[in-house]
Amino acid sequence: MLRLDDLQLFVRTADAGSLSAAARALEVSPAVASAALKRLEGQLEVRLFARSTRSLRLTPEGEQFLGHARAALQSLDDGQQQLAGGKAAISGVLKLSAPSDFGRNVLLPWLDAFQQEHPQLSVRLLLADRVADLFRQPVDIAIRSGAPEDSSLVALPLAASNRRVLCGAPGYFARHGVPRQLDDLRRHNCLLYMLGERVHDRWSFTQGRRELSVAVSGDRVSDDADVVRRWAVAGQGLTYKSWLDVAADVQAGRLQLALGDYLGEPTPLNLLCAHRAQLSKPVRLLREFLQARCAELLAQAPWLNTPD
Structure with missing residues (x-):
């Protein structure tokens, strides 16, 4: 049985790129942190990090397991919130990628409004027109136009009728x-x-x-x-x-x-993630928020307002 604190240590280390920094964040000694990481690698029977005296980086197996570890921790957090009556405010860091034009000129003010509703939530926004590699890059979700090229990704519609x-x-x-x-x-x-x-x-x-x-x-x-x-x-x-x-x-x-x-030409806007387990409460709330805002713009679309 994998230990929750070991998973937390693994995710913190991957985010910080440093075992000692993760140990400080979790308020444990470097020795305890090192033992936790070795214990987790022993249970999984893989090396999660390639370590040297000066660097620490995820192995391919570590990159593969990182998304599952995040999803497991988020699922436990969601379960705790549900048991508390669903009244707990959403928090943490939401990492997303968006296209340059939509991201700068449309999404930015929407994210401002979303964070005003959820002030304990932090956002890390990457703007790029190239599709983010959700299995390797440090993002939870991506917002993209058109059908995803990678059929293994989960695509949830934000504005299906956009053109x-x-x-x-x-x-x-x-x-x-x-x-x-x-x-x-x-x-x-x-x-x-x-x-x-x-x-x-x-x-x-x-x-x-x-x-x-x-x-x-x-x-x-x-x-x-x-x-x-x-x-x-x-x-x-x-x-x-x-x-x-x-x-x-x-x-x-x-x-x-x-x-x-x-x-x-049809240009549907979708929210993409690598696994359905990544559809955390913040992601679900953001999707609902963005769907509503997109619907307001689409209500004025010329092809939907052509006289009969």
């Missing part, structure tokens, strides 16, 4: 005109996004039952989706973005929609 929209700044349309047909995009400066060395220069739409796409080009490409949106707001060209990313700009008049007769 891309074509838009540009009023000043850009005043200078270059508003596209009326899909082929018109070939003569416009289209601001392009690049992910994993791939430039997304073919934009797909539907019109009725027809699926259509057009090859586009422009004088600006970035691997940061926030940069592409900023270029569009500055009037440098057209952008084809998630509605959630540009809804505030559209509502404020900084961007205007175009090609309203065409339906943009």
Whole structure:
């Protein structure tokens, strides 16, 4: 039977990267901490850390076991809260990854509001457009658009009906005109996004039952989706973005929609985690909070508000 204090010591050591730091945090002596780690490795019959005189790092087996140890400790904590009537405030550190544009311009104020509701909760936010490796990187959950490439991940919907929209700044349309047909995009400066060395220069739409796409080009490409949106707001060209990313700009008049007769590409927003055991109370509450906020933005989506 694995001991709870041994699991706590293991997780603290992995987070701190130091056995002595974990021992101080748990208020035990280095000798007790070392004995606990050896006991856990003996019970599991694996080495959890590769140790030298100057460094300590997780072994592949340690990385694999870390998620299970976290989930076990969180499950016990959730059980204690339920026995206490579910009234205990959520606390601890919630580690999440989010895309650059959505994270900076949409998620940040939402997280502020969420932490105001749960002041004992700390947030560690990583912003990157590349999909976080939830088995290796120090995050609990990731927020990503589209279907997950890794079918082993658990994907929970946040905004299943989200789509891309074509838009540009009023000043850009005043200078270059508003596209009326899909082929018109070939003569416009289209601001392009690049992910994993791939430039997304073919934009797909539907019109009725027809699926259509057009090859586009422009004088600006970035691997940061926030940069592409900023270029569009500055009037440098057209952008084809998630509605959630540009809804505030559209509502404020900084961007205007175009090609309203065409339906943009589906871009569902999902919450990803490596194991269902990671769906702790803070994660579940955050998901409910984000679903509600996304629903407010989607209520104003143009494809849901087209007159019959």
